[in-house]
Each structure stands twice: as C-alpha cells, then as structure tokens.
Amino acid sequence: MKKERQIAMKRLAAVMVSSAIALTACGGQGASSGEYDANSKATITWLNILHTASPPTDTILNKLEEKTNSDITFSWIPDASKEERINTALASDSLADIVTLTMLDNSSVRNSLKSGLFWEVEPYLKDYPNLAKISPDTIKSASIGGKLYGIPFQKDLARNGVTLRKDWLDKLGLEVPKTTDELMEVARAFTEDDPDGNGQDDTTGFVDRNDLVYGAFKTLGSYFGTPNNWQVSADGKMTPEFMTDGYLKTMNYMKQLYDKGYMNKDFAVTAKTDQQQKFAQGKAGIYVGALFDSKNLLNMSKGVQDNMQLVMANDITSTGKESDRAIWAANNGIGGLLAFPRTEVKDEAQLKRILQFVNDLLDEDSYALMTYGIEGTHYKLDDKDAATIINTDLWQQEVQPFAASRPKESGFKIHDADPLKQQADKMIADNANYAVLNPAYSLDSETYNTQGSELQKIITDATYKYILGEIDEAGFKEALETWKSSGGNSIIAEYEAAYKQAQGQ
Template identity: 70%
Template sequence: MKKPTVSKLASVGLASMLLLAGCSDSSKTSNNSGDGEKDNGKTEISWLNILHTASPPTDTIINELEKKTNTEIKFSWIPDASKEERINTALASDSLADIVTLTILENSSVRNSLKSGMFWNIEDYLDEFPNLKAIPEEMLKSASTEGKLYGVPFQKDLARNGVVLRKDWLDKLGLEVPKTTEELMEVAKAFTENDPDGNGKNDTTGFMDRSDLIYGVFKTVSSYYGTPNTWEVDSKGEFVPEFETDGYIKTMDYMKKLYDNGWINKDFAVTAKIDQQQNFAQGKGGIYVGALFDAKNLETMAAGIQDNMELALVNDMTSESNSERAIWSGGNGIGGLLAFPRSEVKDEQELKKLLKFVNDLIDTENYTLMTYGIEGTHYKLNDEGAYEIINQDLWQQEVQPFASSRPNETGYNLKDPNPIKAEADEKIAENAEYAVMNPAVPLESPTFTTQGSELQKIITDATYQYILGDISLADFKKAVKNWNDQGGKTIKEEYEEAYKATN
C-alpha cells in the first residue's frame, strides 16, 4: 500500500495536490516493510475521503482510531462541494489511495471505473470479517455493479422519512394525530382555516413544502399511495417507472387538491429547504414531510420564536387505496462504497488488512468515537444513559468531520439526549421493516447514465405543471410518452436485460 506524502491533518489544498500529483512510491520510508506494514506492526493506510465540514479534523480522533485499529492513517480530504469533479480527476489520472470513498455511484466515471476492474471485487472475502459478514444480502446486492461488489457499502438507514406535525396545534383544534392521507388532508385544512396559533389572523397553512419531489412531500405521500420506489418490476419482468402507475397519479391529485385549496404554501414549487424549515419554525405552517430527524433541527430553529412548539412524529401512515404500510428507501440504504484500487492495493494480503480495518471501524466502540468523540472530553453519559455533548465547539472541530466516514450508521441503539431526536431514531429504525426498494439501484443502463437527468426533467416539469393546474392529465400522459420516445423506452429495456442477467 502506497504512502501518500500528506500529513494526518491533510488540508483541502493538499488533497487537491494529491489528486493532481498522485501517490508516489518514493514517499515510502525506510521503516516500511514493503507490504503496507511498518516494523512496529502497524498497518499504514491512506484514505481519499470526503469532507462535509468547513475544515478537516485535528488529529485527536485519528490518534484514537489508530490505537484501536493498530494502524497509521493518512487522510486526504476532498470537499463535498467539489467531490464529483475531484473524484473524476482522481479516477482519470489513477491518483488514488488505499481506500477511496465513492459516494456518487450513478456517476458515469465512477461506474465505468468499477466495471473496468480498477477496484478489487471483495465479495469472496467478507465472510472472514464478522461485521462485514453481517451486512444484509439485499444491501450487498444493491451496492453491486453488474453483479459484482467493488467495495464495502456505506450502510445508511433504509428509510428516514415521515411526517412531522404541530402537536400543540392539533390539541388546540381538538384533532387527533392523523394516520391516513385523508386525515392528514383534513388536518392541513384545519391548520390553514381554523387559526391554530390563536392570533386571530389568517396567517398559517397546513403543509410547508419545498421544491423537491423526492425529499419533500411528494415522494413520501406517494409511498402511502403504494407507488413503487422509482421503478417496479412487474410479473413479466418488465420495468415500470413510478410515474406510469396509479399511485403516482393519485399523489399528483392529492397535491393538486392541497394547492387548489391553499392548504400548502403557494410557493412550494420554488421554495428552498432552508426557507421551508425557517417558515415552519416561525409558525407559518404545521405539517413538515421529510427526514424524521429534521424534527430536532426544527425545534432548534424555533427556539425564541415558537418556544411552546410541540411536535408529533408519524411513520405509520397509509391511504384509502393502500392499507399496507410502505415508505420509500433512499438508495436502498447504500451511501456509497469504500473501494480499494488495484493500483494501490497490490495483493490479497494488503486487501485483507484494509478489510480488517473497515471491519474494525464498524465496532460499536469505534462508531461511538467517530460519532460522539471521547468520553469526558467531547461527551458524557447523562443519568438516562444518553450521549450528551459537553463541548460543542470542540466536538464540531474534532469529531463532526468523521460523521460521513462511518461505514455503518445503523443498529447501534445509542440514545440521544434530545427526546425528539431519540424518537425520530426509533421511528426511522421501525421504517426498515416497511422500506420499499428501488430494483434499478444495482443495475446498469447506459442510456440512463447519459440521458437520465435530462429525461427526468420532462417528468418533473410535467408533474409540477399538473399540480399547479397548468396542464391536464392528458397532457401529463403526453409528457410520459415523450419521455419514452426520447430514450425512456430504451432505459426500460436496458434495465430489464441487466435485471435478468443478475437475477
């Protein structure tokens, strides 16, 4: 395993230099035994990783991880905002590291590099490592490319979304927590028309949404109507896109009724997420649909503005046309891959050392370290056994940057001291049983890779136009035909062929 010429506290600038210059064998030091292991028995590991914070972490947590995993780790950080460009450059120039974090698996350069054999196929080695062996088979399948697993998948919660409501508004209006889409619409009406904040003004609305058909109201409500998650495979093995199903049409009708009656913010189609959340926190709306853990952020934003705000979380909603619980899964729980390039990892011996390192990172002790930090320094266990941050600034500087580096984020049952966050965690875990997968996630469609985003715009635009009353259902179906004619039909056929080849 090559040792890149960067320090533990690699700056963003040095990460850029690494991508341009590559990792040179000349950087190996005399105490390196030649197989990635130093004379002291520690394994040297270089990791090209994504940074989601403003600056890289200090060495505090890295030093602890090194002790616990018997390694010496050299991080090279790529800013999240430029990750696609930087990873593309690294792949094209073969300027990589022992471990490469790949998060945009649908990127054509990433997919082509995986298919080309640039990275190790690790599926035959997982059984040797208990934490890797425990990764669910469905998740491994979703993380595969053309039936082969070219890295350890980042394991995320299968389904995070649900409904967040103003419980104090429900109580004031004498309403129960809704359990169906019909009841939810009645609540939206009441929150809009019945002065739930009691200020005598007509200044509230039901739903507070944003311009996002995936992470906003639309896709989650669509789950409640039984709509497939992006694609479904019918009894003939044919691929059907979600917008060609009855559930999708019913969701559009639902949203259109909300819009026509003013029970959703009129500007939802052009509202940014931060504005949506701020409007909710300011008491302008009473229903928020999105990730359930957003409830904690909404409470924080409302401090000093809506101090009496009380929230209810709902994850078991159904509809009159679909009595079965269902919630769409984002990426089938896959947040990317930890991949091992053959140019850096020369043989099975080196690969197994890296796999052991990733396996060790999944241990509860190391997950806790990368999530909360060091007990007594960054956090304490309160009387309820919850992990309470005691130095927020230090935690943000030394611990928070590692949040996106954890190979697994599920199943640890570590209690959050914030009650609404703890409840959200529980309901997100419950969602897993009802998660609806996207069968196309592990499949290859060259047409989708090159034209998918452009074609999706046809459907997105037509969906908004229908909801806003600018086009009829017949016009929407014309847009779907246009999607098929311009390449959608080919995407279906390519997915069908890929599906048959891997199932």
C-alpha cells in the same frame, strides 16, 4: 472552450495532488505478498465526503488513529460539489487509498466500478469479524453486475416520515393524521385556523423544498402506493414509477396543497436550510423528510418558537388500511461504498490492512467516537448507555463531520438520550418492515448510465409544472412520450433484459 480549459487545469492540479498522495502512500507498506501484519501501523489516505460546512479538527481524528493504529490523511469533498469533484477525481485518476462513493447510480462512478478500477472485496469479508456480519441482502444490493467493489455503507432502509407541530394539533383539537385525507385536513387547519393564535394569516400547513425525492413528494408517493423508482410485474415487465397511478395521485395531492395555499408557494426554489428555518420559525407545521430531522428542527426552534412540540407519523396511508403501509427505501439502504482503487492500493497485503482498518471502524468504540465524540468532553453517558451531548458547539465542530463516514449507523449499544431522536430511531426501525425497494437498483442499463439523469429532468420538470398547474394531465402524458422516445424505451428494455438475466441466475 472555457470549460475544457477548466477541466484541463483541474486535471493538472489533480495529477500533482495525486502524485503527492501516491508518494506518501507508498511509504507505509513493505510486504508485497498476500500476507500482512495486523499489528503494523497503516498509512491511509481517504477521499471523503463532507456534509458539514467545515472539516473537523484533529481531536477525534487522533483518537481514531490511536484506536485503529493508523495514520489517516483526509481529502474532504463538500457534499454539494461531490458529483463534479468525484467525476474529476475519477477522470484524472487523483484518488486515494479509500474513496467514498455515494452516488452509485451516477454513470461515471458506475462505469469506473465496472471497469475494474477498484478492488473486488467480497472474497475477503469473511476474514474480518465486523465485515463478515454484513448481510447477504446488503451485499446483493450494493453489488454491481454481481460484484462487490467496496465496503457498503449500511444505512437504515427507510428513514422518511412526517413531522408535525404537536402544540398546534392540540390547540386546534386535531389528532395525529392516519390517512392522507386527514393529513390534508391538518394542512388546511394549520393554514386557515390560525394555529399559532396570533390573529394573523401567516402560517401554512406544509413546508417543502426543491427536491422531489428527499422532500415531501416521494414519501407522500409511498402513501399512495407509488413504487420506488421501478415496478416489476410477475411476468418481468418493468414500469417506471412516474407511469403508475400512485404517482399521478401524488401529483394531484401536491397540486391541491399548492392550489389551496396549504404549502409554501415557492417550494420549487426553496433550499433545505430555508425549509428547516421556516419550520423552526413557526411559519409551517408539517415537515416531510427524514424522521430524525425532528430533533434538529426542535433544536433550531429554541429561542424562536419555544413552545414548539413535535410529533412524528410513519403510518399514514391513502386508504387507512394497515396492509397498505409502505415507505420507499433510499438506495435500498445502501449509502454508497468505501472503495479501494487499484492505482493506489497496489497489492493484496495493503488491501488487507485497509480492510482491517474499515473493520475497526465498525467497532462500538469507533462508532461512539464518530457519533458522540469523547465521553466527558462532548457527551455524557448514563447507566443505560444513553448519550447526551453536553457541548453542542464543540460537538458540531469536532464530531459531526465524521457522522457521514460511519460505515454503519445502527445496531450499537450506545444510543441517543434525546427522546425525540429515540422515537425517530424506533420509527425508522419500524419503517424497515414496510420498506419498498427499487427492483432496478442493482440492475444495469447502458442507456440509463449515459442518459438517465438527462431523461429524469424531463420527468422532474413536467412533475413540477403539473403541480404548479402549468400543464394538465395531457401535457404530462406528452412528457412521458418524450421520455420514452428520447431513450426511455431503451431503458425499460435494457432493465427487463437485465432483470430476466438476474432472475435466471
């Protein structure tokens, strides 16, 4: 009962907020025909996701407003509570002119997109130079039911890989691993051969966190040839990743790491910050995650592990054959949508002005502003357009919060001068050639939309239990049967039908 009351209270508050937003939003535009004045100042409210601890100060915002000739009001939602907050905002219609939707597979987000709550933008893209450059593949991936309900965040296809302690490898006379077996051997050596030379048994190979997707599991899965969420056969049969051989191999690999103590024992309850801390403190030497995390890890280790040197690997396979290289692509490279609700953006003229604004955000200048800040204040630039942050604290406070709001993250002239970051960027670009896409990403399944996350819990729980040795292969098979009978079979059938339909088009 308490819950309903909370929902109702939030709804009340949300209605009040949204009416206030609506009032301010109405002030900005006058014309109601499809035409708009490109030189007019736009008044824009933006419901945005915040990935840092606190929202940015106005420094960058003022510059952005100047650059885009607009007046922007942000409502920040912390990333950790985005599901709850976005759902409540959708449920109570307390949105803004621009809404950042990052969870396109969340059922209520999907349903509201399909319901026509947001403007369909594909027909307008060609009128804007930067938006016209969005590739047809990206548009296809970001579409739901063949329609594009917002400007996609263009992310790198596949960002994951393995980061290792180079100084430890050198000390133990090991090479950067190329196969999963070599990686296991490195993990063993890092655990048992005292890589930090302090004479104590206080290191492990891997340090992982409570995340089977963005942690080590899914990336290792790619090395074992596991498909990305779904596999589709030539005759249109769909198989979920956890029913494939690769998934089982990955579980066995993780189980071996766990059983032999080559990874932190409490990984199932370890948060990302704790994981990175442990690595920075020299408690472990192998980190599997986004490749650009290596720069942060090295920064975090300053003063704690000053002799830390890092090396990254993105070409590990279980077979050692180049042809088997693969790496999963998170959301097929779509970071979400910048969507424009019809309830806030009332007419075409206003929509066009806002699209102009998003187009301006894709400019080189805006990118530099939202990535590095203001030249001379936050960063310095050398003659090769390489940027170095000169005031990290100020940058973290004023610039970093904007990073996740960039509609596009690569393909600009300006780049990071940090060698590790440069190498990570190069490897991420290289990953794109081996990216494994999720064939079901833009397909629709009613059962998945309503019960998908609940059903996924069955699999996630069983996977952890298998790795920790609480159930055996028979137990895992049993969980698969539960998944099938609780709705999994319908998901498979619905995806297969949707796939057939999409192929027929």
